[in-house]
Amino acid sequence: MSAVFSSPKPGVCNLRVQNNRQQVSAHLQRSTTASCSCQNSVSSFNRSHRLGHNYHNSSLGGNSKIRKGCSGGWEAPKPVRKRASICMAAEVDRAVAATEFAGWLKEQGFPEQVLEIKMFEKEGLGCAATRPLKAGDIALTVPENFCVTAFDVNNHPVVSAPARGRGDLIGLTLWLMYERTQGESSAWYPFLKLFPEATSSPLLWSEAERDEQLKGSPALEEVKDRVAALEEVFEELDSGYFQKDPQTFGSEGFSLTAFKNAFSTILSRATYLPTADIFALVPYGDCLNHKAECEASLDFSTEEEAVVLRVDRDYRVGEQVFVSYGADRSNSDLLISYGFVDQSNPNDYLSIEVELLPTDRLMGFKQQILEQAGFDSPQTFPLFKDRFPTQLLTYMRLSRLSDVGLFAKIVFDQDVVVDQSNEYEILMLLMGECRVALQAYSGGSDEESRIINDKKASINEKLAAQLRLCEKQILISSMAALRNRLAPIRGIPVKGGGLKDPNSDIMEMFDMAEQIASAPSKFLSNIFKK
Numbered sequence: 001m002s003a004v005f006s007s008p009k010p011g012v013c014n015l016r017v018q019n020n021r022q023q024v025s026a027h028l029q030r031s032t033t034a035s036c037s038c039q040n041s042v043s044s045f046n047r048s049h050r051l052g053h054n055y056h057n058s059s060l061g062g063n064s065k066i067r068k069g070c071s072g073g074w075e076a077p078k079p080v081r082k083r084a085s086i087c088m089a090a091e092v093d094r095a096v097a098a099t100e101f102a103g104w105l106k107e108q109g110f111p112e113q114v115l116e117i118k119m120f121e122k123e124g125l126g127c128a129a130t131r132p133l134k135a136g137d138i139a140l141t142v143p144e145n146f147c148v149t150a151f152d153v154n155n156h157p158v159v160s161a162p163a164r165g166r167g168d169l170i171g172l173t174l175w176l177m178y179e180r181t182q183g184e185s186s187a188w189y190p191f192l193k194l195f196p197e198a199t200s201s202p203l204l205w206s207e208a209e210r211d212e213q214l215k216g217s218p219a220l221e222e223v224k225d226r227v228a229a230l231e232e233v234f235e236e237l238d239s240g241y242f243q244k245d246p247q248t249f250g251s252e253g254f255s256l257t258a259f260k261n262a263f264s265t266i267l268s269r270a271t272y273l274p275t276a277d278i279f280a281l282v283p284y285g286d287c288l289n290h291k292a293e294c295e296a297s298l299d300f301s302t303e304e305e306a307v308v309l310r311v312d313r314d315y316r317v318g319e320q321v322f323v324s325y326g327a328d329r330s331n332s333d334l335l336i337s338y339g340f341v342d343q344s345n346p347n348d349y350l351s352i353e354v355e356l357l358p359t360d361r362l363m364g365f366k367q368q369i370l371e372q373a374g375f376d377s378p379q380t381f382p383l384f385k386d387r388f389p390t391q392l393l394t395y396m397r398l399s400r401l402s403d404v405g406l407f408a409k410i411v412f413d414q415d416v417v418v419d420q421s422n423e424y425e426i427l428m429l430l431m432g433e434c435r436v437a438l439q440a441y442s443g444g445s446d447e448e449s450r451i452i453n454d455k456k457a458s459i460n461e462k463l464a465a466q467l468r469l470c471e472k473q474i475l476i477s478s479m480a481a482l483r484n485r486l487a488p489i490r491g492i493p494v495k496g497g498g499l500k501d502p503n504s505d506i507m508e509m510f511d512m513a514e515q516i517a518s519a520p521s522k523f524l525s526n527i528f529k530k
């Protein structure tokens with residue numbers, strides 16, 4: 001994995017604020033107070049990262065539990081043979097399409113739901129309650145045979161072969177590409193009419209646009225990696241199947257653009273169902289929008305043999321019912337996977353990677369301590385706008401400690417300062433890392449606010465500005481929190497005697513000191529002793 005921000009001084013500061021694609025980041029379970037504070041409870045979290053699932057093969061090889069025992073299947077109406085055209089949602093009024101879709105589903109025996117699909121100003125299509133709902137109520141029950149899954153891909157006369165072994169998301173992408181080329185002849189036409197042609201994901205932006213708009217953001221590397229992987233898959237499909245059979249795989253419907261558009265659509269609409277370990281296109285379910293505070297999500301119920309949504313809060317009639325697309329989704333992740341940014345996302349974070357110094361003579365000993373506490377080297381931690389994990393600080397304290405006698409003070413679930421010079425060093429290192437990360441973005445935060453409010457700015461420009469602004473805010477508030485922690489160590493008074501904001505006249509001093517975050521520790525300890 002590529003690190004986006006290199007250390008201010010390699011070998012001295014082994015920290016990198018990096019992209020958030022990966023693994024272990026730590027999930028903070030307790031919410032905190034307004035100013036940036038330290039979190040005590042961290043557990044590793046496995047985000048069901050939809051894109052990440054793209055490259056595993058779990059569900060295509062007959063792992064389609066959701067369709068096992070399915071009786072009858074979805075009786076799609078007999079296709080009316082019309083000239084095949086690519087079905088593009090931009091050409092249709094999606095609100096009208098939603099009403100037609102509901103009627104069509106009813107004809108197929110779809111059960112009555114307590115949700116209706118409606119257009120909402122901010123999120124586009126969404127689901128509104130048609131009767132009052134109480135927390136715990138079932139709001140949606142979609143029998144399994146109405147869902148499109150790997151089962152349909154595996155049994156598809158055309159796309160089953162190219163989809164084999166490629167994972168659910170690519171399988172569904174191929175399914176969508178093919179069905180789109182069938183236009184009104186597709187058995188799923190009323191369903192497909194609801195889909196947007198593509199999302200606003202930067203996976204679809206031009207190289208120049210993404211380089212310019214995402215400059216400084218860890219999302220840039222992430223997008224580059226994902227696009228490269230997607231293009232590689234397309235190359236294989238193109239040379240292995242599309243070019244060999246141009247009659248079946250027409251050049252327009254099976255172009256790279258069509259592939260990427262369909263992939264972004266599937267990425268944003270297919271729901272991962274944990275119980276069945278499968279991705280599915282779920283009618284109605286694919287119209288549910290995300291709210292970070294929400295805990296409800298779709299899953300497959302083996303008892304009901306249906307995909308079910310149980311709401312986590314009360315809803316009034318007409319109110320939009322939300323789900324969670326995943327508890328720990330950063331804005332960068334939301335933008336790449338769904339093409340939107342949630343500016344008030346309490347779960348937004350930047351990842352910071354820390355590791356032991358390879359030249360440390362106590363490396364082996366420290367590694368054992370880390371292993372016992374369940375950490376790796378390197379290890380990724382999240383940096384939130386209002387909090388960062390205690391474990392990040394403890395990890396860093398350990399990594400910079402040279403006095404074995406102080407090792408007993410290393411406690412991962414409590415915020416215990418080991419010794420003042422060690423504390424000073426790690427806070428300065430963190431500060432330096434945040435500063436370097438912040439400097440990688442061009443322009444000040446005012447620039448982002450201006451773009452967000454500029455009526456002439458494009459959707460992509462606005463989305464990128466929202467993302468950059470949120471990420472900058474995380475770094476700025478982390479630096480403010482670090483300054484607050486540094487102030488008492490340095491014995492510098494802060495306004496009103498509190499720890500919130502250092503006096504503005506000493507800000508300059510802080511700034512100067514922060515610039516030397518990577519200075520030799522001898523020099524730092526001299527400052528400390530002043």
Ligand SMILES: C[S@@+](CC[C@H](N)C(=O)[O-])C[C@H]1O[C@@H](n2cnc3c(N)ncnc32)[C@H](O)[C@@H]1O
Pocket residue numbers: 122123124125126194195196199268269285286287288289290291337338339340341342
């Ligand atoms: C599963 S679909 C939901 C239906 C979608 N709104 C539509 O019009 O078809 C996911 C898409 O909904 C939109 N969306 C979901 N939650 C959102 C939110 N909180 N804010 C803005 N857009 C959201 C994004 O465009 C995303 O790609």
